[in-house]
Amino acid sequence: MTEFFNIIAVGLLLGGxxxxxxxxxxxIFGVVRIVNFAQGEFVMLGMYGTFAAQMALGFDPYxxxxxxxxxxxxxGCAVYWLLLRPLQGEPMMQVFxxxxxxxxxxxxxxxxxxxxxxxxxxxxSQVSIKLGPLQIGLTRVIVLTAAxxxxxxxxxxxxxxxxxxxxxxxxxxxxxxxxxxxxVDRMYMISFxxxxxxxxxxxxxxxxxxxxxxxxxxxxxxPAFAVVVLGGLGSVAGAYAGGIIVGLTEALAxxxxxxxxxxxxxxxxxxxxxxVRPQGLFGIAGAEEVGLREEH
Amino acid sequence: xxLTRRTFGGVVAGAVATTSAPSAYAQGTTIKIGAVNPYSGPxxxxxxxLSLCFELATExxxxxxxxxxxxxxxxxASATNAQEGIAAVEQLVxxxxxxxxxxxxxxxxxxxxxxxxxxxxxxxxxxNALARDLTDRGLPNYARSGPSSNEFAARSxxxxxxxxxxxxxxxxxxxxxxxxxxDSAYGTSVFKEQDRLFKEAGVTYGVGTHSARAIDLTDxxxxxxxxxxxxxxxxxYVGDTxxxxxxxxxxxxxxxxxxxxxxxDTKETLDALGKEYLEGMxxxxxxxxxxxxxxxxxxxxxxxxxxxxxxxxxIAPQGMNAFxxxxxxxxxxxxxxxxxxxxxxxxAASFDxxxxxxxxxxxxxxxxKMQNTRAFPVIAQWQNGQVKAVxxxxxxxxxxxxxxxxx
Numbered sequence: 273m274t275e276f277f278n279i280i281a282v283g284l285l286l287g288g289x290x291x292x293x294x295x296x297x298x299x300i301f302g303v304v305r306i307v308n309f310a311q312g313e314f315v316m317l318g319m320y321g322t323f324a325a326q327m328a329l330g331f332d333p334y335x336x337x338x339x340x341x342x343x344x345x346x347x348g349c350a351v352y353w354l355l356l357r358p359l360q361g362e363p364m365m366q367v368f369x370x371x372x373x374x375x376x377x378x379x380x381x382x383x384x385x386x387x388x389x390x391x392x393x394x395x396x397s398q399v400s401i402k403l404g405p406l407q408i409g410l411t412r413v414i415v416l417t418a419a420x421x422x423x424x425x426x427x428x429x430x431x432x433x434x435x436x437x438x439x440x441x442x443x444x445x446x447x448x449x450x451x452x453x454x455x456v457d458r459m460y461m462i463s464f465x466x467x468x469x470x471x472x473x474x475x476x477x478x479x480x481x482x483x484x485x486x487x488x489x490x491x492x493x494x495p496a497f498a499v500v501v502l503g504g505l506g507s508v509a510g511a512y513a514g515g516i517i518v519g520l521t522e523a524l525a526x527x528x529x530x531x532x533x534x535x536x537x538x539x540x541x542x543x544x545x546x547x548v549r550p551q552g553l554f555g556i557a558g559a560e561e562v563g564l565r566e567e568h
Numbered sequence: 569x570x571l572t573r574r575t576f577g578g579v580v581a582g583a584v585a586t587t588s589a590p591s592a593y594a595q596g597t598t599i600k601i602g603a604v605n606p607y608s609g610p611x612x613x614x615x616x617x618l619s620l621c622f623e624l625a626t627e628x629x630x631x632x633x634x635x636x637x638x639x640x641x642x643x644x645a646s647a648t649n650a651q652e653g654i655a656a657v658e659q660l661v662x663x664x665x666x667x668x669x670x671x672x673x674x675x676x677x678x679x680x681x682x683x684x685x686x687x688x689x690x691x692x693x694x695x696n697a698l699a700r701d702l703t704d705r706g707l708p709n710y711a712r713s714g715p716s717s718n719e720f721a722a723r724s725x726x727x728x729x730x731x732x733x734x735x736x737x738x739x740x741x742x743x744x745x746x747x748x749x750x751d752s753a754y755g756t757s758v759f760k761e762q763d764r765l766f767k768e769a770g771v772t773y774g775v776g777t778h779s780a781r782a783i784d785l786t787d788x789x790x791x792x793x794x795x796x797x798x799x800x801x802x803x804x805y806v807g808d809t810x811x812x813x814x815x816x817x818x819x820x821x822x823x824x825x826x827x828x829x830x831x832x833d834t835k836e837t838l839d840a841l842g843k844e845y846l847e848g849m850x851x852x853x854x855x856x857x858x859x860x861x862x863x864x865x866x867x868x869x870x871x872x873x874x875x876x877x878x879x880x881x882x883i884a885p886q887g888m889n890a891f892x893x894x895x896x897x898x899x900x901x902x903x904x905x906x907x908x909x910x911x912x913x914x915x916a917a918s919f920d921x922x923x924x925x926x927x928x929x930x931x932x933x934x935x936x937k938m939q940n941t942r943a944f945p946v947i948a949q950w951q952n953g954q955v956k957a958v959x960x961x962x963x964x965x966x967x968x969x970x971x972x973x974x975x
Contacts, residue, residue, distance in 0.1 A: 278790060286784045387610045389806050391840035398842075400818050409818030483810040483840050487610055491781045519784075526787030532751050532777040534787070 274405040279527045280520065281406050287519025288416025289478065293492045294499040294511040295422055296470030302506025303443045303463040305363065306356060309370045311496065312489025313377040314468050318344060318475015319484045320381060323390050333394045334414070337476045341469045348468025352461045374489075381486040389483040397480045411480050418477050422470060423512035430508065439463050443506065495522075498542050504555025513554060517541075598641040599634075599907060601626065601897075602660030602690075604671035604681045609648035615673045617883045618696055618890040619644055622670055624873055625894035635902045647672075653681035661688040667907035668693060670897060673886070675699035675754065682710045691909035693900075695893025696886055698830070700757050703939040709909040711916055711938035713893035713930075714854075717754070719944050720803075720829050721761035723852045723959075727947045728799045729769055731850070731959060732825040735972040736798055745773040746797035746823070748788060748812065750780040750804040758803045758829060773797075780808040789815040792823075801827035810840040817845060824973030825850060833948060833955050834884055843953035848971025851948040851955060854885040855928045859946065859957045860965025866927040892926045896940075913938060929963060 297311045321340035325331040331339070351373065359365045399410040430436040438459050441449040450456050482488060495518060503514025518538060525537035545553065603622050605615030619642060626640035634640060643664045645656035653672075660666045668691040672678035678697035685692040686709045694702060694712040698720065703712050729740045736743075747762055749755035759775070766773050774795045778788045789812060792800055800823040802812055809831045815821075827850040831837070838846065855864050857871035870891055874882055882888070896916070901907055904915035919932040923942050926932075931942035947959035951970055957963040 275790070275794070279787065282784070282786045282790070286786070289783060382609065382612070386613045388613060389810075389836040389840075391810070391836070393839075393842070398817065398845075400820060402820075407818070407820045409814075412818070481811075481814065483807050483836060485610055485807055488807070491783055495783065522784070523787055527790055530777070531782070531785070531788045531791070532779065534782075535779065 275527075278406050279523050281408055282527075283520035283523030284516060285408060285412040285416050285519070286523055287516035288412065288419040289474075289481075289492075289515075290495055290499050290518050291419040291512045291515025292415060292422065292474040292477065293471070294496045294503070294515050295419070295426060295508060296467040296474070297493075297496050298500045298503070298506060298508065298511040299426065299470070300464055300467035301500060303439055304352070304356075304460050304467075306366045306370065306464075308467070309367065309493065310351075310373040310377060311467070311471055312491070312493030313374050314344060314348070314471035314489070315475045315478065315492055316381065316484070316486065316489035317347070317377065318472035319392075319479040319482070319488065320385075320390070320475075321472065322476045322479040323392050323484060326392050333392045333476055333479050334396065336479075337473050340472045340476050344472025344475075345465040345469035348465035349461050351468070352464035356464070357457060357460070378486050378489070385486065387486065389485055391483050392479045394480045411477075415477050415481075418473070419512065419515065422473070423508055426466075426470075427508050435459070435462065495538070498538065501552055502542055502545050504552030507552070507554040510552055510554030514552070517553075598639045599636070599668075599901065600641050600643050600664060600666040601894075602657070602664065602666035602669040603642050603644050604647050604653060604656045604660070604669060604677065605644070605673050606648045606677070607644060607646035611648070611673055614884060614886060615646075617887045618671075618673055620878065621874075621887040621891040622695075622894045624870075624877060625891050625898065627877075628873070629895075629898045635898055636905065640898065642670075647677045647681060650676045650680035653677040653679075654684040657681045657684035657688065657690075661685075661690055666690070668897070668901070668909070668912065670695065670894060672697045675702060678702055682707055685709055689909070691907065691912050693893065693897045693912075695890045698757075699753060700761070701753075703937040706937055708913065711913055711934060711940075713896045713932075713940050713943065714889045714928075715943045715945055716939055717757045718761045720852050721758045722765060723945050723947055724758075724801055724827055724829050725762060725765040725769065725771075727827050727850050727852065727959065728766075728801065728825075729771065731947065731969060732799050732827075732972060735969065736824055738798065741770045741772075743771050743799065744795065744797045745771055746776065746792040746795050746800045747773055748776045748778065748792060748800065748802040748804075750808055751777045752780065755780075755803045762801075778804075778808065778812075780805045782808065782811070784815070785812050786815045786819060788812065789819050789821050793819060793821040797823050799823060799825045799827060801829065803829040804831060806831050806834070806836050810837055813837075813841050813845070817841070822974055826974070827852065833950075838950075838953060843950070846950040847952070848969075848974050849950045850958075850972075851950070852945050853948050853955070854889045855946045855957060855963060856885045856948070856955060857882060857888050857927075859929070859963050862965065863924060863946075863957075863960070863963040864927050864929040865924060870927045889928050892928045892930055895926065896932060924962070 300308045322333045322336040325336040396410050438454045499514040499518050503510030521538050522534045526534040603619040623642045630639050645660045647653040647656040669685045670693045675697040682692035692710050695714050698717040700716045700718050733743045749759045776788050829852045833851045833853045857867045900912045900916040904911035917934050921932045923931040933942050946957045946963045948955045949958045956967045958969050
């Protein structure tokens with residue numbers, strides 16, 4: 273039984289990683305309606321930003337978000353304004369543009385680092401918490417806590433704040449929102465910036481867990497897309513819950529079946545969910561076509 | 569046309585002039601060696617390191633007068649995958665007119681590039697690619713001067729049976745091993761040989777496989793932890809190996825011995841895990857330039873050559889293996905008297921030099937598949953943040969094994 277609880281803990285903590293990466297991706301999809309292939313590269317930039325902050329300023333990775341998150345927000349705003357806004361109304365071109373961005377970011381970082389695998393260290397990296405028979409790394413607990421906090425905060429922001437309401441309004445119907453006086457382009461830019469900033473936060477918190485490489489973003493993005501579709505396109509709660517489900521599925525399959533089979537099992541579950549509930553667990557039918565909608 | 573003595577004489581004279589022209593021309597030209605490696609992409613720094621060491625070997629030969637009266641020159645073409653490997657060979661042969669080809673940091677690139685070289689009638693001299701299949705194919709233009717994945721696997725089994733079992737006062741049959749490997753051709757080919765050798769030795773073992781691109785490998789560690797092995801050994805790449813070690817640390821998985829194959833011996837792992845955690849970890853690796861000189865004659869001179877030229881320390885031990893491979897190729901060309909692959913392969917096959925002839929501790933004796941059977945990795949160990957050779961004894965030069973069982 274200890275084994276079972278241990279693997280559940282492992283799955284929850286892994287789910288935290290997926291949730292953290294997927295929340296920003298889902299916000300961008302739900303509001304701006306762009307399938308952002310470069311989201312993994314924004315996570316990668318967050319990791320390298322953390323490394324740079326540690327090297328240049330001696331910052332602990334858990335302090336680095338103070339610098340990295342605003343920078344990624346600014347980068348996201350710039351990417352939207354300069355690259356994606358001119359392609360409005362051409363969704364396929366926007367997808368290709370994000371793919372081009374993916375390649376560009378990956379290769380620029382590659383050229384700068386020459387592919388050397390960097391690591392950052394925190395005083396917390398080597399702390400392992402023992403809960404009865406369970407043993408878990410503190411860094412992973414921090415990621416799960418942050419993912420939970422981000423999901424709650426983002427949900428609260430979208431529900432109660434004025435800019436949040438504006439974001440929801442343009443997600444539901446951009447023309448009506450424009451008629452109500454909302455600056456749609458500006459809100460799209462802010463939404464994309466928030467999604468990118470969340471990827472930067474994920475990068476900071478994940479940096480102590482991994483050895484960085486310019487390609488590491490690709491490792492996150494495939495499961496993150498599965499999380500988003502599984503949880504429901506455009507749903508913050510869906511991204512969070514989807515991440516936890518994917519984490520648990522992978523951990524249980526990896527432990528009880530075979531680690532080499534866990535991706536196969538995950539995507540089997542993914543296909544089954546799509547067949548039974550095409551809109552995802554928390555999504556609303558049609559959201560993938562018309563953006564985030566709310567039930568009334 | 570009627571054949572007269574005069575026309576016959578003219579034809580003969582013309583033929584002699586034609587056949588003698590290339591050799592007279594060749595005397596004044598360089599022997600071009602096409603170096604196929606990844607110079608961009610994630611493996612660029614290692615591909616570059618290999619080719620820099622090829623260049624060191626050719627510069628050394630040129631300083632001694634060259635080969636067959638000709639200077640040697642390395643011409644590079646980048647390949648980050650198999651398709652680019654083929655294109656690189658076509659470019660080197662077609663545009664750059666290279667005489668022979670040398671490589672390769674990645675087995676898949678070597679596999680495709682060597683076949684392209686055969687199609688172009690050129691020698692493909694392999695120094696670093698590990699996959700056993702490369703020589704098992706029996707390509708007539710292909711030889712490997714360095715060890716294959718089988719030699720790495722064999723050393724890991726020696727490490728478990730001869731070093732760890734002795735330290736734990738166990739016999740091979742009492743030893744419990746966990747073999748972890750990444751699931752591509754690289755990890756699988758190493759495992760196949762480990763599987764064979766451990767069965768022969770009567771060792772009990774469990775097996776775990778994982779994807780090198782996995783986000784989390786805690787499940788792999790928990791499976792190994794449940795088996796409570798005496799030795800946990802892993803074949804993978806840098807990223808997944810570091811992830812496994814971090815998960816082991818988080819989960820409190822402390823096997824008495826850890827053996828890493830092919831990776832784990834660079835600054836990337838030292839930075840990720842720290843010297844305290846790595847202390848005592850065993851590594852199956854190429855001999856490093858600071859290995860005992862009695863085992864690897866000339867290693868110190870190689871290190872000096874490298875430092876003088878590049879003003880830094882070698883990035884990885886693969887470099888000296890590449891240097892030695894290029895030296896053996898140059899010797900084979902000299903003995904062959906030309907660069908045609910049939911002649912060079914035949915010349916290389918005739919070499920019979922004992923272990924300890926070259927800088928990496930190698931000798932030369934090629935088998936019928938043109939795999940050098942006298943090229944072996946060493947067993948090294950992390951000791952106080954440095955990698956020290958500890959096996960065989962000649963390579964260790966008195967360096968003692970520490971921290972087994974791991975504290």
